[in-house]
Every structure is written in structure tokens, then in C-alpha cells.
Amino acid sequence: MKRILTIAVLGLGAAIALCIPAHAAPKGDGRPDGGVLNYSEYGRPATLDPITSNETISLRITELVFNGLVGIDEKQEIVPELAERWEASKDGRVFTFFLRKDVKWHPREGETPRPFTADDVVFTYNIMMHPKTITPLKVRYEFIEKIEKTGDYTVVCTLKRPILNALAKFSFKIIPKHGPANPQYLTREDRFAHSPIGTGPYMLQTVTGDGEVVLVANPDYFKGRAHIDKFIARPFADQNIMAQALMFNAVDMIVLVNPRNLPEVQGDKRFVLQPYNALSYSFFGYNVRNPLLADRRVRQAITAAVNRWEMLDSFFNGQGTVISGPFAPGSWAYNLDVKPLLFAPDRARTLLAEAGFKPGADGTMEKDGKKLVLSLKVPIEKESEAVKRVVLAFQNYLKNVGIAITVEFKEWQAWKEDVFLEHNFDIMFASWVFDDSADISSLFHSAEIGDWKNNFGGYSNPEVDGLIVESKLTLDHEKRRTINRKLHAILAEEQPYAFLWTLTNYSAYHKKVRRVQIHPYKFFSFADEWFIPAGEQK
């Protein structure tokens, strides 16, 4: 009763707008409901749906709003979510999922909540795989031959072939058939991408003019109503301000603490720091459509010209590790025998000479009368003092070997369009973060070259393609490791990116938030269990 009153007080307007039913399903674990959790994000989500998004801010929100057929718990066990149970055929090709019958979609204004059924699962798969749907998910689910409804609450998924870890793949988020305006395919322009409804513990209430994403607890959540009433994602343009906001209680949680603020946060006993996102790294990515960058020697020269250790020490206080290839050092796929290319400006000059470049009158390298001038595009919303310094240092290191870099900071959406859609760049700066599967296929397979796909640089190497496919086909874990070690070695040699470093990543939260388990990749997977003691709720 107290919980219902809390909702009424905190979110009366929203409750009316969303037609929240008077009844609710409490968790019954004796922990209090109520309170608001403000968390800071470094930037705003591009979309709020789980299909078209390709960045972590969106991922965190969709984790609160949606569910998959199965989930993965903190012990890496597959657990039921929208499917209450499943059966697998002996040959590992057919999975039958028996769906829960007590799940309802978040209601839209003026609607009563609609039930979740097998139609939604089939719809999600079909829209995800539609050629016009812009999503990085297609490559991940190409192994599915078909998904069919065999009853209102039963779906049968047939795979083209058995694969390792198949069941975990069905953790993709299910969206409602009645969700998108266009039932055929989904784009970022669809209303659903910005105003989604799901089955998850939290429902989107509003996105404010300041870009705050306000989520309220779903009273009908099938696992029991989440304890905390509201989650508010607050975008910040400056990483340093986020730490100050935490210290002054303006937010309760920072998903990613700026490394320079770690000592300050660690020194304050009000907060807990938890390691997060170990499987990430930063890089300069090349557009190999540019003939200058198509030459591997030029790419190797750039990496050799750049002192990554010095940059890491100077701009990030050494809070990270220089890497050698396409996997993070915490990954099972990292090839421990491959060492990072050394800082060797003379070697860089030699490589450029081998590629046919000679110094011009102004010191810039030239080939066939064309100067080696390259554009570097950096998203302004990911800009920080440290990133600015990295970019300037990069420019200076390359100038030293005769490569001129023109830097352009672009607004986030414009940067993404330049890089992922128009491919209008020579070099870009970004960071990837991976889940535990260490799947780099969307980054380097040639089939992933195209609009809004992750192989933005147009990198193509038949050997790499072959290994990626072989890695997906094998049912032998050790063979997959061997293949990934080989992939690592080839890509370290090929340098489709200048692989930079993995940074120290910690999230921070106020101790008043209890029972906090943070998923190392998706972050909010267990947030419905979090709670704030009644006396500490704002």
C-alpha cells in the first residue's frame, strides 16, 4: 500500500498518462519500494530501441525497458525471461521456446496493456532481419533459418547449423508487434525508436527538453515490480562535471567515472566504485577506401609514429594498457604472443618510403604529386580534455613523420553519419565495448561494409573473412580460441585500426543504493533488485 502511495505522490501525472493499473505485483522480498535513482551519462542516446542502437547509452536504457526470451545471470547461467522454458533438439538445430503467459507490454497513452505473445517474437526476428532495417544485429543472427509460431505462446527457432553457445543468442530483446509505426522494417526515424514500449522493469515516461530520459517502474513487471520508483538518465557534456554532480548529490550514480576523478571518488566513503566494461578499447580507425590508407604500410607507419605509451601516461595518468590487436586484454580471445607495435618514428619513415612517399618541400610526404594529408573526425560529444590532447598529440606525432592531419570535431549524430553512413572521413577516433563473446565479425568481415554497418572503414581481407566464418562454424572451443589468436595476429599486422589502449573503467554509486549488481556489459540487467532504504529515499 505504501508503495502505491509513493507512486501516486512521485508520479501522479505519469501514472494517469500511462494508465498504470491500481494493482501491482510486488516482489515480496521484504525490501522497500520507492526512491529515485539519478544516473549520469556522458552524452545522449541516439535511439531508445534495442534494434537500431549501436552505442552503450542506448544499451543501458533498453536493458531496463525490454526483455529477451532468455537472460544471462551473474553466474553466466542461462535463465528464463520471456520464455519460461525451452527444449533443444538433439542435433542442436531446433529450439522450442514456451513463452510466459503473464507478460504485458507497457501501455501507451489511452491504451490498456496488451499481452505479449508468440507473434511478437516472430515479428521481432522478421523486422530485425529485414533488409531495410538498420541494425548491427543482422550479422549476429544470420545463423537462424527461421522462427515460427506454433501456438500463441510457443515459438520454434530453426538454426541453419548448430553453433556454440546458441541459447545465449536468444537473449536479444523482443519488441512488440504493435510497436513500430512501420511493421515491415525499423529505422531510427520510426516513432518507436524514440518512444519505445517493452516488457521490462521500467517504462519510458518522458524524454525532457534537456535530454533527461525518465523511466518509471512497471507495476505489471512479470518478475515483480522493481523496487526503485524512477530511473533518470541525465546527460552531461563534460565528464569532470559528472564527478562533481556525484559529490554534491545531484546524481546517485555515474556509469563510467572519468579516470582522473577516481582518487576523489575513492576517497569519499559515501560511494562504491565497481569495475565495469573491461572489454573495451580505443582506436583510430582508417577508411581504407582512401587509396593512401589502402596501403598497409601507411597504416603501420601511422601506428609506429605514435607513442601510445606516452599518450596513455600523459593524458590518462597511465590508467590503462596499450593493446596490440582487435580484442581487449581481458578477453579470452586476446593473443598473448602478439606485442603492440613499438613507437619507432624511423621505422614509420621507412615504411612510408617503401610505400613510395618522399618528403615534399614543406616536409609533408608526397606520392605522385599528392600530399599525404588525412582528415580525422572526432565526435564532439565524446570530446574530453584527454581526448582533445590525444588528438593533438596524434597530429603532432604524425607531423613528425610527414603526415598532415586535419582534425574536425563533429556533433555526435553528424559524426555517426559521416563515419557510418557517408564514410566521409580518413581516420576516426572512437572506442568499442564488447560483451563476453569477443565477436569481432561485425567490425572486420567484408559483408559488414555498408550503410550504418560496423565495418565503417571498408576493410576487406579474404583470409580474415574466412577465419571469422570458421570461428562461427566451429563447435570446438579450443579451435575457436586458436582461430581468434590467428585473427588477432593478422589484424595486428594489417592495422585496419591503430589499436590504442584499454582504460580503467569504474562505475560509482552512492551507498544508499543497495543490493547493487552491475552487469559488466549491459549494466542494468539486475536493476529491478536494487533498492533504497525508506529513510534514504529523496
Add this chain to the structure above:
Amino acid sequence: MTCRSVCNRLSGPLFAQWFVAALAVALVTSAPASGADDPVGAATKLYEKRRYEQAARMLEGELARLDAGRRAQAQLVLGMIYLRNADLHQALARTAAAAELDYLDKLLKTGTEDRSRYARLYLAEALLARGSAAEARRHFEQVRADPGIESRYRAIASVGLGSVLWAQRDAERARSMWAAPGATAEITLARAAAQGRAQAVDVKSLQRVADDASRAPELSPRTRRYLIEIYLATGTPDKALAVARAADLGMASYVERFKVAKGTAKSINLYDLALLTDLTRLYRELARRQLEQAAADARMKPSAEYYLAEALSGLGASDEALTYVQAFLARPQAPAQYRERALARQALIAHRQGRRAEAESTWAAMAEQGSDPEVLADIVLGCSDAEAQCGKVLARAGQVTEAGDGRRYQRLNFALGSYYLRKKDYPRAISYMEAGRDKSNKNKIEANDPEMLAGLAEAYYRTKKFSEGLEIFFEMSKEFPVVRQIQEAMQGVYSMEQRSAGDVKIL
């Protein structure tokens, strides 16, 4: 160099507090020296950064050139360096056992056609190294009977089975296993190592076998491991150290390659878990030697004896250790903190000697009366070592860490984390060790005791947060290449156990 100057320079890291007392006693009349010609100071700096190998090499090279007084001082420091290195390798061996036994077991259970054959041999050897003779026996027997395994490895399995039988007090059958045919250098050394471990053969013949083998132009990782073990058995740790130094400690003991008709040929790297336990013993023996030599100098004697007690206790020589603790405690001028810590050690030795109630009541009383985090850390580590419950000690230590702040409490947090790690309460172990971890340099050994990092990595491994554990060892491998075996095993288990969809996003 004066005591004050050294003490001031060492005021940063935690272990400096250990050192301060040692040097307070030891360096009363030390001669002044500049940084350039002060190997003890330079080695101390490396020691501060937990670069034990570099620190040790620096001092070893200088010992002969120093005058008697300075040499004793250098020997004391060198002993301490070896001691910490031994503790670290012991922690690494524990963590390695967790990951490697899981990994090898999973390799054997894999359902694929191309199943590893050699994993069984390495599992048997790992189990033997961890003292699980009965389990090891079953696997050694299966390896011996497997015609798909090269004959020399089947012979090595026979030698392993001999060791199991010896441990099970069946000396006659053990000897018959050791007498089985096989004359390659590896088999000869395997036999000698096993007999040396069992003290079943005279030292001179062992020495001869090892000296002959070590002259070979190239030695396999397995051969080197046997040589280390034999030289330890013959009481020549310097030779064992030379062998270890000449080895790439990160190199796989065996690379199992599989044939394929097309595509990529699979390979599996297999490692000797026993290498880590051998290195632990090696560094403790080296510490003992240096500290015994340092103790021959009257000025170094009190400090050297303090650390000797620790080294001997680690080597299982409880009676001797007790003698040194008592000698230290009999000195009224011993610094108060170190008296307390010596008392905590005395209780641990008592526990090992079977006087458990006495030890536990001593620890409880000390914890109740004290609040020095270093002393409490020693008590908690004692409880952990002795696998004692220590309810009152833990409650008091928990209170102190809760109230305390900063790096001064790092070691106490580590001690509590270690205690809960041994109790298999992994979330609590992580919570304490993370509380003591310098987050700004989370994986750097300069900022965080690598022994703590190894424990934390194990706790993360046990809770299936594999990437956090691997990240730690990735950084640590730069200074300690021997952790490669832990990395490979953790990667293997991680690869098999991870359940993820295959997602990647822009951070």
C-alpha cells in the same frame, strides 16, 4: 646513508612500514652513499615497486663487491626481496590451481572428436602438485594406458604414478615405477626429480644427473622445471635459480597440435602448475640463506631473525621458526609494532604445532586490544593460513577497516579479502580487496600488492567475472611472465563458460 634518510624515502608504500623497523635496527651505523653507488638503496626502490626479480638481480650482482658491513645489510634486503617473491608465487600457485584444474578438467570433458590427450597428464601432475594424490593416480594410470600418447610421456606418467604411490606410503611399488624403462633426458630427470622430492636417493647422484643434463645446449620447459626441483632437493638453490633465470617462464610446457583436413589446425598450450610451487620453495630457500648470512652480522641479527622466522615458517620448519621469533621477542629494544607482529606469528606457529586454542585466544586478545592495521592484518592472515574461524578477530578487523581510510588500511583489507577467499565467500573477498585497491592504478603492481591482485583475480574468476581477472594478469605478466599459465587457463575456461550474444557497441 642514515636510517632517517632511508626511512623518509620509504614512507610511501605500505611495505615500507615493514622495512622501517628492519632498517631501524639494521642501519644505525650505515655509511653514507649516493644513489649511483648505493645498490641497497636502488634495490630497495625496485622492491618498493614490487619488481622483485630486478631488485634481486641488482643486489646479487653487488654482494661480492661490498664490504662486510654493507654486504650484511644487502643480504638482509635480498632476503626480504626473496621472501616477498615467495609469498607472491605461493599466491599465484593458489590462483593457478583454481583455473588450471578447471581448465584441464574441461578439456577432458569436451565432446569434440579432437579431444586433448595430453591434458590428462597435465591434470594428473597438477593434482599431484596440489597434494591430491588419489585423484592424480587415476589420471596417471589412464595416461600410461593410452597408446595415443608418445611413449616418453607415458614413461613420465609412470614416474608420476611412482610419486603418488610414494605419497601413499607404497615405497616398493613407487620404486618399481621409477625403475621402469625409459632413458631420454626428460625421463631421467623426471625420475630424479621425483626421487629427490621423496628424498629416496642420495644427493650426490641427483646432483650429477642434474649437472649433466644442464649442459645440454637447449632445455625444454619441462626439463628446466625438473632441474629446479632437483637442485632444490640437493640444497643448491643458487643452481636452481640459474636454471629459472635462463628459462622463459611463460613458455608452454607442451603444445598439443591437431591435424585437420582443411581450415585452421587447433593447438592447445599446456603448462606445469608445479613450476609455481617449485618457484615458491626456491625463493623461500634463497631468502632463508640470505637471512641466515645477514644474521651473522651482529647489527643485522635482530631484523634478520625476524624475517627468518617468517621464511622458516613458510618452509614448514616450525620449531626453528619459533626459536627465531622468541629470540626477536626477547629483545626489549624491538619496535612495538614488530613485537606485536612477532607475537601474531608466534601464535600461528603454535597453531601449526597443534596448540590451536592457545593461538586463537592470543589472536583474539591481541585484536581486542589493538587497532594497528598492520598488526591486525598479520593476525587475520594468520587466521587465514591456519584456516581458523577467528570470529572476534574478524569483527574487530572489520570495524577498523570500516572506520579507517586510505592506503594505510590496504593491507588489512587484503588480509580480510584473503580470509574470505579461503572461506569461498567470494563477494565479500572482492568487497574487501576492492576497498583496498588503488583504483587509479587498479592493475599496477607499484600501487597494489601483486599478492592481493592475484587473490582478487582468483575471486573474480570464481565469480565468473573473467575479464576482470584476466586484466589483472595481463598487466602482471609484464613483470612476472610465469603468470602466462594462469592467463591461458583462465582464457580457456572463460571461452567455454561465457554466455553472451555477441554484442559490440560504441562506448
